[in-house]
Amino acid sequence: MLSGKRILLIVTGGIAAFKCHDLIRRLRERGAEVRCVMTEAATRFVTPLSLQTLSEDKVYADMFSLTDESEMGHIELSREADLLVVAPATADILAKMAAGLADDLASTVLLATDKAVLVAPAMNVRMWAHPATQANVMTLGGRGVLFVGPNEGPMACNEYGPGRMSEPLEIVAAVEGYFTGKLAPPDPRQALPQPPEAISLPHRPLLGRRALVTSGPTREAIDPVRYISNHSSGRQGHAIAAALAALGADVTLVSGPVTQPDPAGVRLVKVESADQMLGACKAALPVDVAVCAAAVADWKVAKTVNAKLKKTPGAPPPAISLVANPDILATLAAGGADRPALVVGFAAETEDVIANAVAKRQRKGCDWIVANDVSPGTGTFGGERNTVHLVTADGVDSWPTQTKDAVAARLAARIAQHLVAG
């Protein structure tokens, strides 16, 4: 909790500045006091009045304001806080910080402070990947500046890649990490991982394309009250359906029973068993792309009964015999004229993740496999984050650990690139 902590939030000029409203709210909910400094460019994206209202404090934007300076000089402003948070941090402010420039209130405060600084970068993917920005990040990391993000995802400029500002709750977690000593600056001796190549996409590239996504577990009935199932949360599959819809696709999401909220803008078909899931998938054809993210039960009960199995005192427990379920992914991949142009499967593995995924791609006849490590301790099942490798005919692309939403956005961008750019 951040009770009584004083955060000086420096807002610089980027489209992500709108997320500051939520960030201020989240910080204050946790007991922090938030005071805002804005650059001139930031005031083009959000108004000082909105930040003042949410922070319930004066907003500082002008270095040469006589009243501000008499009430609270920039030196005092920069040192009164317990932590400075720069969010969003543009390429420009990172360059100023690295060079020690002080030509407006925000950069002056950052140069004058004796407090820790946490930076949430937000910029176009190519600006983030530029060697100048990367060198500035290294310089700042070497001086102990803390970083959160940027995340990967679709950008306001119709490109895809790293450069999106972290979500407000991720920034809050980093702030909490600072106060609990769990957040360390990037190590300047270790080169940053090379950012993946930016993907340029037209606006809503999947407009007019149809997509099918399976998600969640299936439930295989034993009797009217009992079933066999698994721990799949549906989080990844639902995120993929939403990401494809966000790129303009007409999406049918066939989902087993989950507690995830229904994603907006997709056609949701709720099913229970693997047989029902297969039927719903066939009914959704033809589609351009099918993504099978469901954790389909491998077996179903050979004979389900219509009445609840009863315990009979003294009698042995009932034997349940199982038979194989249909393989939905393999069925879609094998399909004749109706075969989707792109069929994507998942491989949840606990060992030899990549080798098993490569073999699974062949065995199932699908085009791509998204392989993830679900061994105990990775927290993949039901968790927020996922570490995946995309296995295609061209090889293996290992992605950094990221949120399931980010995995979904990157996969959707790759699908769009494949289908549209081709």
Ligand code: C5P
């Ligand atoms: O064989 P395995 O379950 O490891 O394969 C995982 C992939 O196959 C996932 O994409 C999953 O959605 C799909 N699958 C399927 N139908 C099954 C079993 C798996 O669509 N019966």
